[in-house]
Amino acid sequence: MNPPIDAVDRAILEILRDDARTSLAKIALSVNVSESTAHRRLQSLVARGVIKQFTIVEDAQALGQDTEALISIRIKSESRSNLRSFYRFLVDLPQARHTYFIAGSNDFIVHVAVASARELRDFVSDSISSHPDVASTTTALIFEHGV
Structure with missing residues (x-):
């Protein structure tokens, strides 16, 4: 121990x-x-695994990613068996900064960073909402955040 x-x-x-x-x-x-x-x-x-890694915190704006959002995702009830594979799908998206598998009315929250509102719209529409396992999404723009 x-x-x-x-x-x-x-x-x-x-x-x-x-x-x-x-x-x-x-x-x-x-x-x-x-x-x-x-x-x-x-x-x-x-x-002891208390420190998992030493990492950096990127400045999204310095990388040209001026738009950040939290996307809440609910999976279709018939797709519940795909939760883990859907989680991997989200983690592997290049726009995803943080991905959370959560309890509650939604199944996932993804913090994304993109270049513009238009890119965010396209990302949500083309990459998330169109996924066959997704029942619904809600997107909240991030105005400011601390580390």
Whole structure:
């Protein structure tokens, strides 16, 4: 069984959440431990699966994707057996930034980023709504969001 996450581990996680490139020296100084202890703690968090990956956060607008939306999707009742394959379909869409398989009146929510409202309309119509397993979609434009 994995040891519990303590205050030092939580502090390390918070620092890395803000900037995954923070140096070990800066982490150690911030949490008041030696650099070797910070390194050992970080390695332990990775080995235990607490930290799954170090990644980046893209700026959609800098990539020319000025329109972001959340698309809620409900699957047809006769397509319930296809939920997992439909989830993979959504994850593999290049426009999808985040995909969630959820409980409730809808089955999925997909955060997408595209160049324009027209591209969003075409994406929803051509890639999502036209899929044979889809019963309905609802699209909400994102005006702003934080990380």
